[in-house]
Amino acid sequence: MSAVVAEHDDHHDHGPAKGLLRWVITTNHKDIGTLYLLFALAMFFVGGSMAMVIRAELFEPGMQFVNPQFFNSMTTMHALVMVFGAVMPAFVGLANWMIPMMIGAPDMALPRMNNMSFWLLVAGVLLLASTLFMEGGAPASGWTLYPPLVLQTGKALPFAIFSVHLLGISSILSGINIIATIFNMRAPGMTLMKMPMFVWTWLITAFLLIAIMPVFAGAVTMLLTDKFFHTSFFDAAGGGDPVLYQHIFWFFGHPEVYVMILPTFGVASTIIPVFARKPLFGYSSMVYATAAIAFLSFIVWAHHMFTVGMPIAGELYFMYATMLIAIPTGVKVFNWTATMWKGSMTFETPMLFSIAFVVLFTMGGFTGLMMAVAPADFQYHDTYFIVAHFHYTLVPASVFILMAAGYFWLPKWTGHMYDERIGQLHFWLSVVSVNVLFFPQHFLGLAGMPRRIPDYAVQFADWNMISSIGGFVFGASQLLFLYIVIDTIKGGTGEKVTAEVWEDAAKHSLEWTLPSPPPYHTFTTPPTVIPTEHI
Amino acid sequence: MNESVKQKNAKLVRILVFVVLGMFGFGYALVPLYDVLCEVTGLNGKVEPSAVKEVSYVVDKNREITVEFMTALNEATPMVFRSEIKKIKVHPGEYYTVNFYAENKTDKVMVARAIPSISPGAVAEFFKKTECFCFSEQTFKAREGRTMPVRFVVNPEIPKEYKTITLAYTFFDNTETSVK
Ligand code: HEM
Ligand SMILES: [Cu+2]
Numbered sequence: 001m002s003a004v005v006a007e008h009d010d011h012h013d014h015g016p017a018k019g020l021l022r023w024v025i026t027t028n029h030k031d032i033g034t035l036y037l038l039f040a041l042a043m044f045f046v047g048g049s050m051a052m053v054i055r056a057e058l059f060e061p062g063m064q065f066v067n068p069q070f071f072n073s074m075t076t077m078h079a080l081v082m083v084f085g086a087v088m089p090a091f092v093g094l095a096n097w098m099i100p101m102m103i104g105a106p107d108m109a110l111p112r113m114n115n116m117s118f119w120l121l122v123a124g125v126l127l128l129a130s131t132l133f134m135e136g137g138a139p140a141s142g143w144t145l146y147p148p149l150v151l152q153t154g155k156a157l158p159f160a161i162f163s164v165h166l167l168g169i170s171s172i173l174s175g176i177n178i179i180a181t182i183f184n185m186r187a188p189g190m191t192l193m194k195m196p197m198f199v200w201t202w203l204i205t206a207f208l209l210i211a212i213m214p215v216f217a218g219a220v221t222m223l224l225t226d227k228f229f230h231t232s233f234f235d236a237a238g239g240g241d242p243v244l245y246q247h248i249f250w251f252f253g254h255p256e257v258y259v260m261i262l263p264t265f266g267v268a269s270t271i272i273p274v275f276a277r278k279p280l281f282g283y284s285s286m287v288y289a290t291a292a293i294a295f296l297s298f299i300v301w302a303h304h305m306f307t308v309g310m311p312i313a314g315e316l317y318f319m320y321a322t323m324l325i326a327i328p329t330g331v332k333v334f335n336w337t338a339t340m341w342k343g344s345m346t347f348e349t350p351m352l353f354s355i356a357f358v359v360l361f362t363m364g365g366f367t368g369l370m371m372a373v374a375p376a377d378f379q380y381h382d383t384y385f386i387v388a389h390f391h392y393t394l395v396p397a398s399v400f401i402l403m404a405a406g407y408f409w410l411p412k413w414t415g416h417m418y419d420e421r422i423g424q425l426h427f428w429l430s431v432v433s434v435n436v437l438f439f440p441q442h443f444l445g446l447a448g449m450p451r452r453i454p455d456y457a458v459q460f461a462d463w464n465m466i467s468s469i470g471g472f473v474f475g476a477s478q479l480l481f482l483y484i485v486i487d488t489i490k491g492g493t494g495e496k497v498t499a500e501v502w503e504d505a506a507k508h509s510l511e512w513t514l515p516s517p518p519p520y521h522t523f524t525t526p527p528t529v530i531p532t533e534h535i
Numbered sequence: 536m537n538e539s540v541k542q543k544n545a546k547l548v549r550i551l552v553f554v555v556l557g558m559f560g561f562g563y564a565l566v567p568l569y570d571v572l573c574e575v576t577g578l579n580g581k582v583e584p585s586a587v588k589e590v591s592y593v594v595d596k597n598r599e600i601t602v603e604f605m606t607a608l609n610e611a612t613p614m615v616f617r618s619e620i621k622k623i624k625v626h627p628g629e630y631y632t633v634n635f636y637a638e639n640k641t642d643k644v645m646v647a648r649a650i651p652s653i654s655p656g657a658v659a660e661f662f663k664k665t666e667c668f669c670f671s672e673q674t675f676k677a678r679e680g681r682t683m684p685v686r687f688v689v690n691p692e693i694p695k696e697y698k699t700i701t702l703a704y705t706f707f708d709n710t711e712t713s714v715k
Contacts, residue, residue, distance in 0.1 A: 109540075109544045110544065110548070172555055175551075176548055176551045176552070176555075179547065179551060180544050180547050180548060180551075183543075183547060184540055184543045184544055184547065185540065210551055210554055210555050210558070211554070211558050212558070213555075214555050214556070214558040214559035214561075214562060215558055215559070215561060215562040215565075216562075217559060217562070218559050218562025218563055219562060222563075222566075230712040233566060236650045236705065236707065237609065237648055237650065237707030237708075237709055237712075238648075238709070238712065239650075241569070241573075244565070244566065244569050247565065247569060248562055248565050251562075251565070309654070309656055311656060311657055312657075
């Protein structure tokens with residue numbers, strides 16, 4: 001490290017800047033990771049409150065609390081806030097904290113750009129939130145923003161679109177930064193095929209991000225010019241076609257759902273071996289399966305459009321291509337199970353959430369397969385069945401794994417141990433209530449209840465009430481997580497945590513070789529021993 | 536961070552920015568791609584937007600296909616719009632003319648455009664129009680009503696399983712957007 005640049009030396013001498021300004025100007029990967037994670041947690045509660053409005057309105061048939069327009073704004077904003085404000089930023093936060101420490105790098109490759117991505121995200125989300133207070137209300141077209149409906153949005157339309165642009169740029173910058181970090185900053189000896197799975201999955205996710213976010217930006221720009229400059233991309237009167245929007249959107253949208261699930265896979269593959277006290281089963285097949293899923297995600301988009309009137313050849317192609325995804329996904333589920341097989345398992349909170357993820361994500365995968373069957377999807381499409389499908393793949397999968405990640409790494413980040421009893425309570429309340437919340441939605445969908453409606457026929461009343469009760473319990477249980485995070489930051493159980501925190505974790509990944517909490521700057525000299533237990 | 540890593544980063548960033556720009560362009564490239572695909576294959580019930588030359592086919596007197604006509608107005612279009620007949624039985628290969636009536640209900644000049652759609656989508660390529668009011672924008676004087684013909688033929692090569700074709704038109708009010 002003779003050729004250290006002066007600018008870097010500065011940092012090294014000072015440590016973090018003093019006061020609040022530290023958080024505004026920081027370029028330190030740990031600080032930015034913390035910012036992302038806390039912001040995501042806040043947005044999780046904002047988006048969650050919107051879900052509570054939805055479930056309150058659906059508690060009984062008839063109109064109870066909100067008008068239909070606002071109800072539809074809630075479904076739209078709930079999805080946008082959760083996807084772009086909570087789940088994606090939470091994983092970017094984990095990437096910031098963990099990737100440099102896992103590959104033995106001193107920081108992210110592009111620290112200033114890192115700061116910019118975070119603040120663009122904040123600006124984007126604030127702009128989006130501001131649409132709630134505009135004339136005509138927030139967008140109410142569903143998160144897919146389909147024309148012509150979305151073009152009927154009031155004053156909010158251009159603001160919503162600009163906010164999508166900002167969020168897109170923020171994600172693209174993160175993606176570029178992560179790729180550059182992983183390609184150029186690895187410690188000597190950290191070959192690609194020795195990288196922890198979390199790093200692998202983020203590398204692939206970052207490529208997805210830079211490939212799809214520009215396409216989404218293009219699609220919403222077309223909406224904007226259609227509305228204000230009569231370009232008629234999607235306007236039949238001018239020779240356009242609204243179905244075209246759906247194709248462009250889902251070319252983005254399907255890989256987008258994998259942006260939320262691939263890092264989830266990565267964290268699960270990191271946690272399960274530690275608590276099973278075994279190496280990950282089939283490391284290289286995990287890498288290839290992840291790459292295969294990412295590739296396939298680009299060629300299956302029209303399974304969201306089986307009912308638009310595609311020719312039979314198209315229906316068949318998208319049906320079989322979609323079913324193909326089940327193969328690499330099955331490989332992963334098999335490998336997680338095989339990792340646990342005959343392991344010396346213990347069931348601390350992170351492991352509980354991870355096991356629930358394996359089981360419940362698989363449920364979501366199964367309903368996905370059902371909907372991949374084109375003729376059957378005519379029944380499921382746009383009903384509560386699909387709502388149940390993607391909530392199983394997102395809540396007890398992505399969100400549970402984010403919780404698991406929180407419990408797993410909080411002791412590392414803060415140097416304090418969380419309260420295991422409250423963690424277990426949080427888990428059991430969550431896992432029961434999430435099923436009470438979403439499982440009945442399968443029945444509602446099969447019986448024909450459409451999604452995105454504020455009122456429904458009385459035949460759907462019972463399951464909706466049960467689902468709402470599950471929703472309220474789930475929502476309230478998450479306050480326990482908030483409590484634990486704050487409590488752990490403040491000192492937790494007071495128990496001293498070791499560098500390793502979890503038994504033998506240092507054999508799996510480099511971050512456990514650092515003290516807990518790690519110093520502000522780590523791996524300014526690269527590590528010499530690369531752990532290989534995870535392979 | 537040493538200089539060689541900085542250079543490697545800069546180079547990689549340039550490549551990745553290029554990918555990003557390329558993908559933004561790709562989004563737009565999907566537009567013509569989609570149109571070409573739809574026109575070539577007739578997906579989506581999209582029909583040729585201009586008249587085809589009248590060629591004569593061997594008329595298949597043994598087959599009868601029902602052609603139904605549907606008319607619709609886009610939400611806010613202040614017009615009357617109907618077809619003179621609701622359906623007609625046709626022999627593949629023979630030419631037919633059907634009249635449509637459209638009327639401007641406002642006191643101002645109106646420019647309107649009828650957008651056709653054929654279902655099932657797969658028959659679009661066999662349904663040929665030699666004359667149609669839908670090929671261009673129509674200008675109506677205040678309160679003007681007009682009868683407009685559509686002349687069409689069903690190509691006798693149309694697969695046997697098709698017995699009914701629906702031709703639907705939607706009129707859109709383009710007065711504000713059309714450049715005069
Ligand atoms: C085994 C893998 C999967 C298959 C075969 C699959 C299949 C499908 C199909 C066919 C649909 C369209 C249903 C319809 O509109 O009628 C759908 C919708 C959806 N899927 Fe999946 N899926 C899978 C995994 C996932 C994962 C991992 C996620 C997210 C993490 C996900 C999130 C979604 C979302 C968000 C929608 C709904 C989008 C909307 O219309 O708002 N799916 N899935
Ligand atoms: Cu999909």
